[in-house]
Amino acid sequence: MMGSARAAPGAAGTARDRVAADAAGDDELVAAVATGDRHALALLYRRHAPWLAGRLAARTSSPDLAEEALQDTFLAAWRGARAYSGTGEVPAWLWGIARRRLASLARRQPRGSLPLEGAGERADPASGPEEAALGRDASARIRLAVAHLPDDQRAAIDAVVYRGQSIEEAARATGVAEGTIKSRLHRARLNIRKELGP
Amino acid sequence: MTEHPTELLLQIADGGVPPAEARAHLASCRRCAQALEALAPLDLGYVWDGVAAELDAPRPGLLERVLVAVGVRPGLARFTASTPSLRLGWLLANALVLVLVALPLALRPAADWPSAVLLAAPVVAAAAVAFAYGPGVDPAYEAVAATPLSPLRALLVRLAAVLVANTLLAGAVDLALDGRGPTAGWLLPMCAVALLAVVVASRWTPMVGAAAGMGTWVLVLAGWRASQQPVAWLTGPGAQLAYAAIALALLALLARSMAREGWALPGGTEAA
Numbered sequence: 419m420m421g422s423a424r425a426a427p428g429a430a431g432t433a434r435d436r437v438a439a440d441a442a443g444d445d446e447l448v449a450a451v452a453t454g455d456r457h458a459l460a461l462l463y464r465r466h467a468p469w470l471a472g473r474l475a476a477r478t479s480s481p482d483l484a485e486e487a488l489q490d491t492f493l494a495a496w497r498g499a500r501a502y503s504g505t506g507e508v509p510a511w512l513w514g515i516a517r518r519r520l521a522s523l524a525r526r527q528p529r530g531s532l533p534l535e536g537a538g539e540r541a542d543p544a545s546g547p548e549e550a551a552l553g554r555d556a557s558a559r560i561r562l563a564v565a566h567l568p569d570d571q572r573a574a575i576d577a578v579v580y581r582g583q584s585i586e587e588a589a590r591a592t593g594v595a596e597g598t599i600k601s602r603l604h605r606a607r608l609n610i611r612k613e614l615g616p
Numbered sequence: 617m618t619e620h621p622t623e624l625l626l627q628i629a630d631g632g633v634p635p636a637e638a639r640a641h642l643a644s645c646r647r648c649a650q651a652l653e654a655l656a657p658l659d660l661g662y663v664w665d666g667v668a669a670e671l672d673a674p675r676p677g678l679l680e681r682v683l684v685a686v687g688v689r690p691g692l693a694r695f696t697a698s699t700p701s702l703r704l705g706w707l708l709a710n711a712l713v714l715v716l717v718a719l720p721l722a723l724r725p726a727a728d729w730p731s732a733v734l735l736a737a738p739v740v741a742a743a744a745v746a747f748a749y750g751p752g753v754d755p756a757y758e759a760v761a762a763t764p765l766s767p768l769r770a771l772l773v774r775l776a777a778v779l780v781a782n783t784l785l786a787g788a789v790d791l792a793l794d795g796r797g798p799t800a801g802w803l804l805p806m807c808a809v810a811l812l813a814v815v816v817a818s819r820w821t822p823m824v825g826a827a828a829g830m831g832t833w834v835l836v837l838a839g840w841r842a843s844q845q846p847v848a849w850l851t852g853p854g855a856q857l858a859y860a861a862i863a864l865a866l867l868a869l870l871a872r873s874m875a876r877e878g879w880a881l882p883g884g885t886e887a888a
Binding site for chain 1: 639650667
């Protein structure tokens with residue numbers, strides 16, 4: 419789970435930075451990464467790591483493996499940005515790398531540990547990176563799923579997502595440990611996914 | 617007040633790609649970024665730290681990459697590649713000394729002189745191995761001394777690496793500048809003198825070790841000139857046997873003395 423005290427990746431800038439605008443398009447960011455712009459990589463990470471993390475974590479039972487795959491993905495993007503054709507969608511490109519990295523890392527695991535999970539896997543985003551674009555319908559379904567959560571999980575989602583509290587603030591307000599809030603968020607996510615179906 | 621895309625955050629945390637129109641908000645909104653970090657099933661800050669650390673890690677040099685490519689363990693490869701006397705400056709200086717000795721003999725060959733490499737290689741190797749490893753020589757000595765790599769093994773690894781490098785250098789100079797064709801007569805004396813330098817350096821200082829090795833070889837050469845013996849006295853089978861015996865004896869002495877001293881080189885933390 420996220421250590422709240424860590425520096426935001428976007429804060430890491432170097433003298434070579436050229437892309438400053440957060441609103442830069444994905445293709446522009448990748449082009450800047452290809453020229454060695456660290457800040458552009460940080461922006462790319464801030465923009466795409468959250469959903470890649472969700473997707474990788476859903477594909478494996480091992481968070482360590484997913485984290486390694488996520489790290490490898492952005493290292494590969496850094497080294498391979500020049501090779502990016504600019505024709506495809508950047509999310510599809512990143513997910514293609516991430517999926518291959520996860521598969522190759524999983525192959526190196528000892529037999530029997532079964533780090534890859536087929537269940538819970540949704541449509542391959544490489545074929546439609548815009549699949550998550552929220553329609554009004556999806557929004558309503560998620561609100562319904564949140565409403566169906568057990569009280570403690572709904573309270574955690576309400577504090578962090580709807581009221582914008584940090585994990586620390588949510589923990590203080592409810593008088594529980596930060597780890598408890600994190601695990602409630604985790605279970606809430608799994609329950610929402612279950613309710614929304616594949 | 618800006619509308620926060622709350623349900624979208626949940627969907628992103630579950631693997632959904634944010635639509636382009638939400639990007640500007642997500643990129644600038646601290647509150648949403650914080651919620652995404654809290655919801656993420658992975659530690660995004662930790663992963664970014666890993667990415668940044670990899671980008672900042674120094675790229676291994678050519679020698680280290682070659683060693684890793686031929687199957688040497690990465691740690692040992694870095695340890696070998698960081699040998700002070702394998703730096704380009706050292707190797708160039710060694711080559712220069714060999715060439716400066718070999719050039720006059722190549723220009724004016726003298727049948728009663730041994731190959732220039734036999735004269736110079738032991739001297740060059742003595743300095744190189746004496747400064748290959750030890751406190752005061754290697755900035756990483758204390759760090760290496762705290763690892764499971766035993767000082768004897770560390771010393772032998774460095775010794776072998778330096779000897780290989782100097783053998784290649786000496787061989788190249790021998791081939792290029794000595795008209796009498798390649799000889800390997802200098803290899804064993806070079807090893808024996810280098811070992812002498814290491815043994816002395818491991819007991820005193822690298823400078824004393826280098827001086828002892830070089831001085832001994834100069835004395836041997838002076839003795840040979842003074843006795844007006846033929847070149848075979850220096851390079852013949854009997855001499856080679858003697859060099860080999862001396863080298864083995866010095867190696868045994870090195871291992872014994874280091875075992876007795878608690879496997880540390882003088883000047884290190886353990887000996888202090």
